[in-house]
Amino acid sequence: SETPVQGNLRWSVDRNLADRICNYNRHAAEHFGYFSRTKFPRHIAQRASDEARRDDPARPYTFYDSNTGKPLFRIALHSSG
Numbered sequence: 001s002e003t004p005v006q007g008n009l010r011w012s013v014d015r016n017l018a019d020r021i022c023n024y025n026r027h028a029a030e031h032f033g034y035f036s037r038t039k040f041p042r043h044i045a046q047r048a049s050d051e052a053r054r055d056d057p058a059r060p061y062t063f064y065d066s067n068t069g070k071p072l073f074r075i076a077l078h079s080s081g
Contacts, residue, residue, distance in 0.1 A: 003067040011039040018066050 005019040021029050035041070047061075060074040 005066045006069055009066060011043055013038055013040075022066050 005015055005022055007015060009015055009018055017030060017034070044061075060076050062071050062074050064070065065072050
C-alpha cells in the first residue's frame with residue numbers, strides 16, 4: 001500500500017510489525033500468539049466486564065484498517081457473566 005500504517009494503533013500494537021504485515025507481507029501475518037502479548041485481550045475482557053456490571057447491552061465493537069483508519073467490520077461483545 002502507498003498509505004503508511006497509522007502511528008496511533010490501539011492496544012500497544014507494534015507499528016513496524018503492522019506496517020510489515022499490511023504493506024510488505026507476501027507470505028503470512030504476525031507470529032502465532034502475537035495478539036496475546038498486546039493489550040487487546042485485557043481490553044476486551046475489561047470492556048465485557050464493565051458492560052456486564054452496568055447491565056448494558058453489548059455495544060458493537062468496530063475494527064479499523066491500519067492504513068486508512070476506515071471501519072472494516074463490527075462485532076458485538078457478549079459476556080457470559
